[in-house]
Amino acid sequence: MPKLEPWARLRGAGGEGDASSVRPPDLSLKGIVKWTLTLPGTGHASCVEWGRFWFTCTADPVSGVHMLHGIDSVKKTIAWTIKSPFGTYHRHDFNTFASSTPAVGQAGGVALIPSGNAELQLIGFSYTGQKRWAIDLGKFPTQHGYGASPVISGNVAIAAAEPDFAMGGIIAVNVLTGKILWHHKRLSADAPYAAPLVTKINGKDTVVVPSTAFGLTALDLLSGEMIWQLKQTPFTQRCVGAVTRSGDMLIVTTGSGAGARLAIGFQLQDAGPPVQKWSLNRATSYVPTPLIIGSDALFWGDNGVLLRVNSTSGTTVYQERISDNVFASPIHMQGAILNITRKGEIVRVSDQLRPQPVELLPLGEESHASLSVFANQLVARTLSKVHVLG
Structure with missing residues (x-):
């Protein structure tokens, strides 16, 4: 099995949620939660890693x-915190003021x-806890409220910051210096x-973003x-889950x-925009991002229904x-698909053509954050805690 790349962004390398080289924890074992760290404040950001720091x-x-925490995974403590004051703003009851997951890389x-008051910043930070730069x-x-990652x-760091019916865009900056490389407004x-x-x-290295206004x-x-x-794309609802790729297919979800x-x-083409091959208007996901396993796309619906389809044809498998x-969005570990419910229950099912049986592990606190895998450990972020399973 290939070595797992650092889980350096939401859902790991490429945002694919792929940790299929790592054996999942047996949720039925006593003591499977190795340690838990309580955080100050609350939020729905997932955990990411670089070296020993999370x-x-x-x-x-x-x-x-707002608090950005650097966690020393060896000492199992918060090593540093970057605190940033903000003015509270309107948000959905399911959202928090810390729902965006940071991203890390070689340069920081x-x-x-x-x-400020309903304002947004993109900041850069070092692994010693220094705020290097900030872009308003x-x-x-x-x-x-806000929540994209x-x-x-x-x-190069890329962020999409597009408010409701107002000017926004996609921005790319140098991770180390904060120099704006381009801003697609x-x-x-x-x-x-x-x-x-x-x-x-x-x-060509390409950034793909979905939106209601621009397809x-x-x-x-x-x-x-x-x-x-593809501005004519029929996205009449909001785009929350990320675009996923399966071979020459791009899979996009919208909803309300x-x-x-x-x-x-x-389906991607040799030149020009891709061509729509199929669409589904039931049992897919709105907030969770689809998961690709082999030639199939899996939609773990917001209501807990798991739909598996062929990525090329859209034909239902189960x-x-x-x-x-x-x-939260599902991830793939060796032989298993895992997710965490809003109640804070980790769910594990087989990745085979029938998903039963189901294993559950309640963590005792709500969670909207996708699971992470660091080396051979499964890391779950709940509202105010980090739980490490191994």
Whole structure:
């Protein structure tokens, strides 16, 4: 089995949630939770890693302080915290002021944080806890508050910050210096929350972002030049889950809290924009990002229903109710698919063509944060705690 890459962004390398080389923990074993760390404040940011240090975010909504934590995984303590004051703003009851997951890389880390009154900042930080730079992204008026996560490719950090019906865009900066490399500005509709997908298309490093207003957009990673855009794409609802790739297919999901769901499979072409091959308007996911296993795409629906389809045709392989409601995105470990429910129950099912049996491990606190895998450890982030299983 290949060595697992550092889990350096939301859902690990490429945002794929792939830890299939790592054996999952047996949730039925007594003492499977090796240690738990209580954090000050609350949040829904997942944990990411670089070396012995782990990173996540919380916020204190009463004092109006956002906290970016560096955790020493050897000492099992918080090594440092970068505190940033902010003015509280309107957000959905399911959201927090620290729902965006930081991203890390060789040159350092970046995080999207609240700053002033409903304003947003992209900051850079070192692994010794220094805030290196900050870029003000302006007001961020939304129905739900902020929650999208940045990504890093090489020394380039990419963040999508598009508010509801206001000017926003996608920005790329140098991780070390904070120098803006490009800023693709545009007037949004419903705020998208999907983390950007960075992938190679026709030999070119490409940033792919979905939105209600602009459909599917592909930008050159280094220049920000638009490669193609599918503005006619029928995204009538909000884009929250990230775009996923399966071979030559891009899979996009949209939806609403009222229950609307739409997933579309686009096939990449040798030149020009991709072509829509299939669509599904039921049993797919809205907030969770799909998971790719082999030639299949798996949608762990917000209502706990797991739908598995062929990535190329959209044909259903199976559909089973697996869990309670979820906001987190599933991950793949050796022989198993895992997720965590909103109640804070880790769920493990087989990755074979029938998902039973189901194993559950309640952690005792709500969670909207996707699971992480660091070396041979499963790491779960709940509202105010980090739990380490091994």
